[in-house]
Amino acid sequence: MKYIPLLLICVLLGCSSNKKQQAPVAGVPVINLSENVIKVSSLPLSEAVAGIEVVQLEATDKSYIGEIHRAQVTEHDIWIKPEKGFYIYRFSRSGNYLNWVGKIGQGPGEYASCADFFIDEMQKEVYIVSSEKGILVYDFEGNFKRMATYLRESDIFMSAETQHLLFNKCFFISQNMNFYNPTAIADSLWSFAWVDNAFNKKKIFKNPVHIGKEKQIIENKASMDKMVNYWTESVTNIDTYSDQLTLKYPDTDTIYQYSFDTEMLVPQYSVFTKEEKGDYEVTHKWFKEREAFNYFTITSYYPSREFIYLVGNKGDKIYTYCYNKQDGTVRVEERQGEITERKVPWFNIPYRRMERPFVLNNDLCGGDFTVEHRSLGRYWVDVLEPDNANNWIDINLVKTSLVKDEDKKQEFIKVLESINEDSNPILLIATLK
DSSP: OEEEOSSSOHHHHTBOSSSSOOOOOTTSOEEESSSSEEEESOOBGGGTEEEEEEEEOOOOTTTOOOSEEEEEEOSSEEEEEESSOSOEEEEETTSOEEEEEOOBSSSTTOBSOOOEEEEETTTTEEEEEETTTEEEEEETTSOEEEEEEOOOHHHHOSSSSEEEEEETTEEEEEEOSOOOOTTOOGGGOOOEEEEOTTOOEEEEEOOGGGTTOHHHHHHTOOOSSSOOOOBOOOOOEEEOGGGOOEEEOTTBSEEEEEETTTTEEEEEEEEEOOSOOOOHHHHHBSSOOGGGGGSOEEEEEEEOSSEEEEEEEETTEEEEEEEETTTOOEEEEEEEOOEEEEOOTTOSSOEEEEOOOOEEEOTTTSSEEEOOEEETTTEEEEEEOTTOGGGOOOHHHHHTOOOSOHHHHHHHHHHHHTOOTTOOOEEEEEEEO
16 A cells, blocks of 8 residues: 655645644645635525526335435436435436335345445446445346445444545545544554555545644544544545546645546645634544634535635634636625534533535525535535425525526425425435536
């Protein structure tokens, strides 16, 4: 296995492991979030997407799914992993139920848990990641084909938060920083990796912020035998828009692009801000003090044809920045967020967290559009769940919205008005320009 130091020196990469903003990368476009930023009341969805589909998922005895854990949209199908249950459900793009994929059990071609799934549309295969079994491959009709690997998640990852990606006929995996494995060593602190067809790591890449902190990170890893206030971070943000694999590590000020020619990550954009980002230990503890949220952070990015959107927060305010690739201007929308708290036994500090959704004004069919899932670098998906008060939409807001497509708005209203307690979720599928 090769360890790839990302251009070796963190300062040159523009990473930010503490309060000081590091120097941008020479020759790389800078997204400046502190100077000449225009405040706006909303950012319209139509600037980024060419059109939107309103899809009511068919609910039958075999296809009722309740809340959705993950949705993936392909050219011809919609694939759903429910919050409860381990089957992968296949629907047509119009929402008709087709079949489910997977077989629960302990025998060959069966599994007892599903941690993740991904689709190979070219080969018409579904990969199901089972924590205890390995990675199983099925065809689109649900027939078991083979084991991609017998490696379990604990054999591949040192983290509870993991990602799998198939792009350009290559497999990639990613993990965050919750190191449960007691044998964790410095080289297990990779964040992104290129793997072979059996998911053996061929090249690993480290978040440059971790370099030089390996000893402290491992000393503060999660423990399975006792409750400790370990260090943690969000997952690496990955996108494949415009046939480019790009990513942004937590705490860095750089968006990277993976070069298939050199098998390296190269800086694509540098992000500049004068805001303080806080001390590493304070901002990375699992149980954070309330003050830890007062520092500025960018948690996700979303590329489109003309713009790059960045989402972050400072305190309980959520900021969505829209960077114009042509002229370098930046608009920002501010939304009120909420820092939630809940008590956990054996801890004096409550568990605090903050959701930072990417929300745009749905000027195509009404209301707001929250990007909950993205697929193939072409689709943004908003999920509306009838039984989830936090994940539904005010129909009156839709009715009073000014939109570009009045027919689509009326279609949306009609679907919303048809919902009852036995209905499946509604998907809003936006196709990027």
